[in-house]
Amino acid sequence: MDKFNFTLEETDGRARTGLIETPHGNIETPIFMPVGTVGSVKTISPAELTDDIGAQIILGNTYHLHLRPGDEVVAKHGGLAKFNSWNKPTLTDSGGFQVFSLAEMNKITDEGVHFRSHLDGSRLFISPEESIRIQQNIGADIMMAFDECVSLPSERQYVVEAMERTYRWAQRSFDARTRDDQALFGIIQGGVEKDLRKISAEQITSIPFDGFAIGGLSVGEEIPVMYDICSHTTEFMPKDKPRYLMGVGTPQDLLHGISYGVDMFDCVMPTRNARNGLLFTSRGKLHIKRKEWELSDAPVDANCNCYTCRNFSRGYLRHLWKAGEYLGMRLNSLHNLHFYLSLVKRARNAIKLGVYNNFMKETLEEMSVGGE
Amino acid sequence: MDKFNFTLEETDGRARTGLIETPHGNIETPIFMPVGTVGSVKTISPAELTDDIGAQIILGNTYHLHLRPGDEVVAKHGGLAKFNSWNKPTLTDSGGFQVFSLAEMNKITDEGVHFRSHLDGSRLFISPEESIRIQQNIGADIMMAFDECVSLPSERQYVVEAMERTYRWAQRSFDARTRDDQALFGIIQGGVEKDLRKISAEQITSIPFDGFAIGGLSVGEEIPVMYDICSHTTEFMPKDKPRYLMGVGTPQDLLHGISYGVDMFDCVMPTRNARNGLLFTSRGKLHIKRKEWELSDAPVDANCNCYTCRNFSRGYLRHLWKAGEYLGMRLNSLHNLHFYLSLVKRARNAIKLGVYNNFMKETLEEMSVGGE
Numbered sequence: 001m002d003k004f005n006f007t008l009e010e011t012d013g014r015a016r017t018g019l020i021e022t023p024h025g026n027i028e029t030p031i032f033m034p035v036g037t038v039g040s041v042k043t044i045s046p047a048e049l050t051d052d053i054g055a056q057i058i059l060g061n062t063y064h065l066h067l068r069p070g071d072e073v074v075a076k077h078g079g080l081a082k083f084n085s086w087n088k089p090t091l092t093d094s095g096g097f098q099v100f101s102l103a104e105m106n107k108i109t110d111e112g113v114h115f116r117s118h119l120d121g122s123r124l125f126i127s128p129e130e131s132i133r134i135q136q137n138i139g140a141d142i143m144m145a146f147d148e149c150v151s152l153p154s155e156r157q158y159v160v161e162a163m164e165r166t167y168r169w170a171q172r173s174f175d176a177r178t179r180d181d182q183a184l185f186g187i188i189q190g191g192v193e194k195d196l197r198k199i200s201a202e203q204i205t206s207i208p209f210d211g212f213a214i215g216g217l218s219v220g221e222e223i224p225v226m227y228d229i230c231s232h233t234t235e236f237m238p239k240d241k242p243r244y245l246m247g248v249g250t251p252q253d254l255l256h257g258i259s260y261g262v263d264m265f266d267c268v269m270p271t272r273n274a275r276n277g278l279l280f281t282s283r284g285k286l287h288i289k290r291k292e293w294e295l296s297d298a299p300v301d302a303n304c305n306c307y308t309c310r311n312f313s314r315g316y317l318r319h320l321w322k323a324g325e326y327l328g329m330r331l332n333s334l335h336n337l338h339f340y341l342s343l344v345k346r347a348r349n350a351i352k353l354g355v356y357n358n359f360m361k362e363t364l365e366e367m368s369v370g371g372e
Numbered sequence: 373m374d375k376f377n378f379t380l381e382e383t384d385g386r387a388r389t390g391l392i393e394t395p396h397g398n399i400e401t402p403i404f405m406p407v408g409t410v411g412s413v414k415t416i417s418p419a420e421l422t423d424d425i426g427a428q429i430i431l432g433n434t435y436h437l438h439l440r441p442g443d444e445v446v447a448k449h450g451g452l453a454k455f456n457s458w459n460k461p462t463l464t465d466s467g468g469f470q471v472f473s474l475a476e477m478n479k480i481t482d483e484g485v486h487f488r489s490h491l492d493g494s495r496l497f498i499s500p501e502e503s504i505r506i507q508q509n510i511g512a513d514i515m516m517a518f519d520e521c522v523s524l525p526s527e528r529q530y531v532v533e534a535m536e537r538t539y540r541w542a543q544r545s546f547d548a549r550t551r552d553d554q555a556l557f558g559i560i561q562g563g564v565e566k567d568l569r570k571i572s573a574e575q576i577t578s579i580p581f582d583g584f585a586i587g588g589l590s591v592g593e594e595i596p597v598m599y600d601i602c603s604h605t606t607e608f609m610p611k612d613k614p615r616y617l618m619g620v621g622t623p624q625d626l627l628h629g630i631s632y633g634v635d636m637f638d639c640v641m642p643t644r645n646a647r648n649g650l651l652f653t654s655r656g657k658l659h660i661k662r663k664e665w666e667l668s669d670a671p672v673d674a675n676c677n678c679y680t681c682r683n684f685s686r687g688y689l690r691h692l693w694k695a696g697e698y699l700g701m702r703l704n705s706l707h708n709l710h711f712y713l714s715l716v717k718r719a720r721n722a723i724k725l726g727v728y729n730n731f732m733k734e735t736l737e738e739m740s741v742g743g744e
Contacts, residue, residue: 040692040699046683069666069691076667077687085683294441295448307419311457315449319441320412326698327412 004141004183004210006242012356014234014261017348020057020242022089022141023181024081027056029242029263030347032254032340033091035271038064039074039084042271043330044337046086052307052334054341057089057141059266062134063098063126067119071137079139091142091266094131094173094187097149097215097247108148110165128172136179144213144246145173145204147187152220159191166215167203174207183210185244192221194232201236211242214262218248226253231260251280251343251367255360258347270340274332277321280339282363284370286314288332293318306338307331376513376555376582378614384728386606386633389720392429392614394461394513395553396453399428401614401635402719404626404712405463407643410436411446411456414643415702416709418458424679424706426713429461429513431638434506435470435498439491443509451511463514463638466503466545466559469521469587469619480520482537500544508551516585516618517545517576519559524592531563538587539575546579555582557616564593566604573608583614586634590620598625603632623652623715623739627732630719642712646704649693652711655741658686660704665690678710679703 005021020027034041034049036058041049049055060080065071077083081090096113099105103115103124112127126134131146146169148162166189177184186209190196205212214233217226230245237243244264245257254265270280277288281301288300293314300309300317308317308331320328343363350359377393392399406413406421408430413421421427432452437443449455453462468485471477475487475496484499498506503518518541520534538561549556558581562568577584586605589598602617609615616636617629626637642652649660653673660672665686672681672689680689680703692700715735722731 038691038695038697039688040697043698043702045679045699045702047679068695069687073666073687073691077669077685083685083688083691085688294445297449307417311418313449313455315441315445316411316455316457319410319445319455323410323440325410325412326415326701327417329698330415330417330702 003181008240010352012351012354015258015351015356016261017351018263024089024141027089028348030258030344031056031264032344033057033059033264033266034337035059035266035268037061038068039080043333048334053337057091058086059091060138060140061098062092062095065138066134067117071134075137090140092135092138092140094144094146095126096147099126100149128169129176132173132176142183142185145170145184145186147189147215149216150191152191154191156193159193159196163189163196163200170204170207185209185211185213187213187215188233189216191216192225192229197229197233198236201233205238211244212237213244213246215246227256230257234261252364254343255364259360270336271333274336275329279332280336282366284367288317288321300335306335308335375553380612382724384723384726387630387723387728388633389723390635396461396513399461400720402630402716403428403636404716405429405431405636405638406709407431407638407640409433410440411452415705420706425709429463430458431463432510432512433470434464434467434503437510438506439489443506447509462512464507464510464512466516466518467498468519471498472521500541501548504545504548514555514557517542517556517558519561519587521588522563524564526563528565531565531568535561535568535572542576542579557581557583557585559585559587560605561588563588564597564601569601569605570608573605577610583616584609585616585618587618599628602629606633624736626715627736631732642708643705646708647701651704652708654738656739660689660693672707678707680707
């Protein structure tokens with residue numbers, strides 16, 4: 001796929017900066033990708049994503065877009081980035097995670113997965129070929145191979161079976177691609193067993209994908225285990241291709257992931273937490289609903305220069321939250337996304353300056369002050 | 373109140389342009405005031421109100437702000453315009469309309485109204501003095517006298533009683549004001565009886581309020597009756613004070629009201645309809661949920677240059693509506709408010725050019741094309 005390119009720029013220990021080039025523009029890594037489940041990052045406009053948040057790529061969920069409005073509809077509108085007027089790089093997951101976690105499951109076979117829609121119960125089927133067909137209709141710059149994501153804990157034998165199936169599905173996903181303007185990433189599975197992660201990494205990276213992802217983490221395991229497996233897995237991933245840790249995570253998780261050499265992250269946490277009144281700050285998490293903010297004229301984070309922090313007090317945001325006003329969810333989401341994008345930008349600068357370890361240590365320490 | 377001033381600029385028939393000066397800035401009339409019920413115009417940011425919509429003054433509801441966050445809290449945050457970071461002119465209603473329409477009613481006496489909160493059923497009391505006390509805490513540039521709004525149809529005898537009570541309450545509201553930086557408008561009642569409207573206008577305008585409102589319309593009567601009573605009532609309102617038609621209405625209503633010499637309007641219609649997927653266009657109303665827009669790449673209104681119409685297709689907005697995405701409510705609200713503010717701005721220009729009647733006729737004709 002010659003319309004997609006990754007250039008490794010600087011390294012600092014295992015942490016790295018890079019540049020991803022796509023048909024819809026460039027992405028500076030490490031990067032966090034806001035999640036636009038059904039094609040919109042909930043409550044946030046494309047103008048805000050660009051101007052206020054500094055997003056460079058957003059993610060759409062294949063499963064959700066397949067159900068609504070339907071991938072054929074997205075295709076007829078010229079693809080996701082045109083449909084939602086974002087007009088910049090996009091990535092779609094394979095649909096696998098939602099099929100396994102959200103839909104009512106019927107049957108997994110080697111052919112694919114039969115399941116029922118979480119919306120209306122209708123019978124559906126996704127296979128590697130079907131996932132790629134749908135993702136080609138959606139038209140994101142980066143597609144993901146169809147994989148089986150195992151919830152943890154699981155029996156080793158089942159993790160092995162799912163890993164082997166993920167390998168077979170990866171090859172079929174790769175073979176199913178017909179468009180030449182969309183990159184395709186393979187996904188490494190293997191649960192929390194280090195030998196299986198090594199085997200899966202070797203299997204998946206044997207296929208000439210445009211990038212590689214670590215899947216199947218943040219699905220029930222302890223955080224130190226997640227860090228250990230992430231660190232272990234990146235050892236077996238090629239240096240000259242982007243590395244994507246799927247569905248992760250907290251600001252702390254991003255900092256650790258970057259230290260292991262991860263380039264890309266996505267998570268619903270900043271937006272979902274925002275809608276629940278939980279805000280990320282340089283000094284840890286802040287619950288906006290707390291009575292003590294009623295008369296506070298302080299911004300959410302004195303170190304933040306987002307639209308929300310420049311204009312609104314904790315007292316007003318608390319009021320919006322208590323009154324159930326949509327604007328509150330929106331201002332909270334803008335702040336949290338700005339916090340995430342600002343964090344990866346600062347990480348990138350620290351790597352370039354060769355001070356990533358110190359930056360990470362100090363940032364983690366400040367976040368642990370918490371108490372709000 | 374020397375910090376408030378109204379200058380009548382130009383007239384064209386009975387239609388008029390003017391300038392209202394307030395401590396938070398100026399307002400060019402005729403004007404439409406977006407409703408910010410509990411202090412936020414639902415889904416819309418202050419930056420959008422200014423930059424994208426062209427709003428000059430917004431309305432807050434005294435009843436709602438009294439319940440949440442409490443008017444004392446708003447006062448401690450420096451008043452409504454500072455609390456919600458709008459920082460421009462604001463107006464509060466008296467609380468009367470919500471008390472009569474939303475709260476569970478207990479008893480109306482000459483003293484005031486005993487009622488129960490629609491939120492938690494707690495017992496509350498509002499009198500003219502209490503309304504002004506609350507409105508002074510909220511701190512809007514324009515306050516409204518406490519009145520009794522009668523739903524229609526009602527017995528003439530009851531309309532008379534409510535009108536007389538409204539007069540007594542108007543005087544008490546006027547006497548209760550202690551701040552010198554907030555204007556206070558009186559409200560004319562009298563149902564749909566022309567003789568009563570004349571009497572009420574003479575009563576209310578005998579008090580030296582800073583402006584006068586027509587209340588008690590758009591509460592159940594037929595549209596031609598509303599127009600007739602509005603036209604009739606303005607005849608008895610002074611030319612040198614702002615005239616405000618409360619809670620009205622459709623784009624057509626605004627055009628008619630302006631032709632009778634009304635300067636100010638407010639209504640939840642543009643925002644509430646937006647959240648229900650109903651959009652206003654130069655060719656009439658458009659239901660965004662309709663299947664026929666699924667593949668449409670046309671904007672909501674080809675004549676509109678708002679952020680929504682510049683960037684998003686009917687197909688995408690329909691998808692957001694079908695999927696229940698907050699961004700859909702927001703983009704629809706932005707469009708509808710832009711439509712309303714653009715309409716009154718065009719009306720103002722037409723009056724200045726002395727062509728208001730033609731403008732109104734052509735605009736009404738184009739809106740009646742409808743069909744979408």
